[in-house]
Amino acid sequence: MKQHDKAPFSDTIWDERETWSRDRIESFQLDALRHQLQRVGQTSTHYRKVFADHGFQPGDFKSFADLRKLPFTRKSDYVAGLAAEPPFGNLAAVQPGEAVRVHFSSGTTAAPAPVLWTQADIDRWADLYARYLYAQGLRRGDVFQCMFNYAWFVGGLGATLAAQHLGALVIPASSGDTERQIDSIFHYGSRCVIGTPSFMAHMAEAAEKLGRDLTTSQVKMVCVGGEPGASIPGTRERIERQWGAKMFDCYGALECQPIGWDTALQLGPTLAEDFIYVEILHPDTQEPVADGERGVLVLTHLDKQACPLVRWWTGDMVVRDSGTAPDGRTHARLKGGVLGRADDMMIIRGVNLFPTAVEDIVRAFPGLSNEYLLVTDASVKDPKTGFLTGVKLRVEPASGEPSADLGERLSQRLREKLQVRFHVEVVPTGTLPRTVHKAKRVIHE
Known part of the structure; x- marks a missing residue:
């Protein structure tokens, strides 16, 4: 051709x-x-x-x-x-x-x-x-x-x-x-x-x-x-x-x-x-x-x-x-x-959660940069069963100092939309990794 x-x-x-x-x-x-x-x-x-x-x-x-x-x-x-x-x-x-x-x-x-x-x-x-x-x-x-x-x-x-x-x-x-x-x-x-x-x-x-x-x-x-x-x-x-x-x-x-x-x-x-x-x-x-x-x-x-x-x-x-x-x-x-991917789906207290659903809310939320990270560690797992009880989410403000209640407001929005408990960590702008290729949005610590 x-x-x-x-x-x-x-x-x-x-x-x-x-x-x-x-x-x-x-x-x-x-x-x-x-x-x-x-x-x-x-x-x-x-x-x-x-x-x-x-x-x-x-x-x-x-x-x-x-x-x-x-x-x-x-x-x-x-x-x-x-x-x-x-x-x-x-x-x-x-x-x-x-x-x-x-x-x-x-x-x-x-x-x-x-x-x-x-x-x-x-x-x-x-x-x-x-x-x-x-x-x-x-x-x-x-x-x-x-x-x-x-x-x-x-x-x-x-x-x-x-x-x-x-x-x-x-x-x-x-x-x-x-x-x-x-x-x-x-x-x-x-x-x-x-x-x-x-x-x-x-x-x-x-x-x-x-x-x-x-x-x-x-x-x-x-x-x-x-x-x-x-x-x-x-x-x-x-x-x-x-x-x-x-x-x-x-x-x-x-x-x-x-x-x-x-x-x-x-x-x-x-x-x-x-x-x-x-x-x-x-x-x-x-x-x-x-x-x-x-x-x-x-x-x-x-x-x-x-x-x-x-x-x-x-x-x-x-x-x-x-x-x-x-x-x-x-x-x-x-x-x-x-x-989402069938193998990426997380189950939190009976609720099926795909990372893409989280991204939709984070990217539409005012005052945040483009970057976010989902973390599953011991703090969001049942110590006896190992099952997830929530999700840790790291975000950063678009610029400058974030409002004092940014994390709380985002956590509330996520809970309302997805029926899952989120532990939101607001980190300084520029902290989260940037990529020029495929981003890794979920990490296990």
Whole structure:
């Protein structure tokens, strides 16, 4: 796929697939799954064994329900596959000589895991990203400043390829040198910036300290990914106010790029249903849940070549809306984005609490900086059972000395909204860690 070789379907739609009827989407998915499962069963050592162990014959696949005869693929399976067939693992469905690129996980919970890509995978990736950037408002000739990290992180090159494919002028700035980033935004007239929510919040604070008003820049689109943020109302409102621009959620994962991104309507990430088949399952029973109900997102690639996944358990809690959007797009959306991770959920005296719910309140609370930290230590645990009885929350004022009752007022607001007891610690401005990449918001002391 050459740069600029594709014309948009319309003034607002990049690809006609975005407006397919639900029947056509499902027909396409069924046909694609038949071919994909056949190929995966032949070329991936891991899936060939999984299919055999479960008596699954790809040729017998007739309906979406048949897919549920197969087990989930989890991160632990991927890691085990790397050990079984180093260095690229037994889930790979191509030989290394057929791949043209490898990207790696961050390695925060295990050794960095490689994921292979063929040229077809990269072309598909770039076109899907371009589709979403177009839906958010990026156009040919716009200046696109990419502030995702390029060192090992998958997002930087993907966003760069997509913007180039669309025809934008790309500044590959990466995620360092904050003052130069700000200078570039004003000097070159960047219309769209992309990075993690943490870095966008950091940029806003830095610009204010430098006396630069980002709301007077030409930035109209703040695209974010890599961590929750854009779909959290409090975070979105704060960063949109600081930048004077609309903020868009760009949801993906190394193993599955992309999953879904916001459109200009900001109704929640629109799923790439011609690229992935989506299941939303109850976290305990693992049975399908209806639209509007929370469940874990499970994904199957429809045409990924190098490292295809079948029933990938993302661990992300979401709510699906399959209704047609007002702009005519028919692919389902994730209302509220990623609501939290099934394994990040804390249970405090019977109340389920996701860190994203705390962020929504903290980011909307007046007088606080962008930073916060949730702490679970002995002071908020039952000494006999070890169960959580509350949560410790560290925040800092936006500037200067905080009001004497800041912590008390925030604690009361959190208790009213979330029905959980919070021990709020107000620390001096600048105390909490800043990051230019993915922020760690929960620590165990």
